[in-house]
Amino acid sequence: MDLRRYLASRPPYEIGGLFGAIAVTMVVVTVLVQDSSSIKVPYERKIIYVEQWSANRTDAEIIAQQKIDKVKRDRELAELDRLKKKKQAEFKRLDDKLRAYGF
Template sequence: MSFLRAISPLRAYRDLRQFLATRKTYELVFLVLAIVVTWTIMFAIANNSTVEKVYRPNIVYVEQWSANRTDAEIIAQQKIDGPKEKAAAEEVRRQDAETQAAYKRLDDKLKKYGL
C-alpha cells in the first residue's frame, strides 16, 4: 500500500500549478479556449440528442366468429366497425401530416442556412 502514499490530491495540485507556471501566456489562453470549445460542442450535442419518439404499438386483436353467421349479421357488424376504422385511419393520416410538417419546418431551417 505504499504506492497510495504517492497519490495525493495536494501533490497533484502542486504539480499542475508548477506545470502551468512554466507555460507562456498564449499557451494558457489557447488551453482555456480549447477547453471551452470542446465543452461547448459536447454540451450542444448532449442537449440536442434527445429525440422523443411517439410510441404507437401495433397490436392486432383477432375476434373469433362462428362459421354459421348470416349475411345480415356480417353486414351489421361491418356497419358498427366501419366508422371506427375510418376514425383510426384519419388519426394515422393526421399524425403523418404532423410529422411531415415538422420535417418540412426542419428542411426550411436547413435551407435558410444553405444546407
C-alpha cells in the same frame, strides 16, 4: 521480445503516432459503446385478439359488423393521416430552417 526490438528500431514520432491512434480509437469505441447502452427502446406489445364468430350468422349480422368495423378503421386511418401530416410539417419547418442557412 520481438515487439520490444521492433519498437526500439522505430523513430519516436512513429511510436507516439501509434499510441495516439490507439488512444483515439479507444475513445471513439468507448463513446459509441456508452451511447448505445443509453438508448432504451421501449418495447410495446401489440396484442391482436381474434374474434370468433358463430357459423350460423346471417348476412345482415355480417354486414352490420362490417359497418361497425369500417367506422373504427376509418377513425384509425384518419388518426394515422393526422400524425403523418404533423410529422411532415415538422420536417418542413426543419427543411425551411436549413435552407435559410444554405443547406
